[in-house]
Amino acid sequence: MIRLIPTAIAASVAAAGVFAATDAQWDDSAPLVLEVEVAAKDLARCEQTLRDLAAQPVVTDGGHSGFFANTSDLPTVVCVVL
Numbered sequence: 001m002i003r004l005i006p007t008a009i010a011a012s013v014a015a016a017g018v019f020a021a022t023d024a025q026w027d028d029s030a031p032l033v034l035e036v037e038v039a040a041k042d043l044a045r046c047e048q049t050l051r052d053l054a055a056q057p058v059v060t061d062g063g064h065s066g067f068f069a070n071t072s073d074l075p076t077v078v079c080v081v082l
Contacts, residue, residue, distance in 0.1 A: 031076060033076045033078060034076070036080070039082060043081055
């Protein structure tokens with residue numbers, strides 16, 4: 001029982017650290033930008049694919065589109081050269 005208290009304290013500190021790290025990642029004030037790393041020869045094709053995808057309607061995994069009237073909170077995806 002005596003060992004359980006330090007273990008619980010250590011787990012609580014670790015959980016607080018993980019929460020602090022992930023909370024900063026999900027901060028609404030900073031936009032989320034996903035980078036797709038490609039070779040220089042594939043950059044044009046990557047950018048064209050992103051344009052094609054942006055032209056399609058946003059849908060859920062089930063194929064429903066009714067919940068996405070505002071897509072401004074979705075992440076931005078950009079192609080970058082390795």
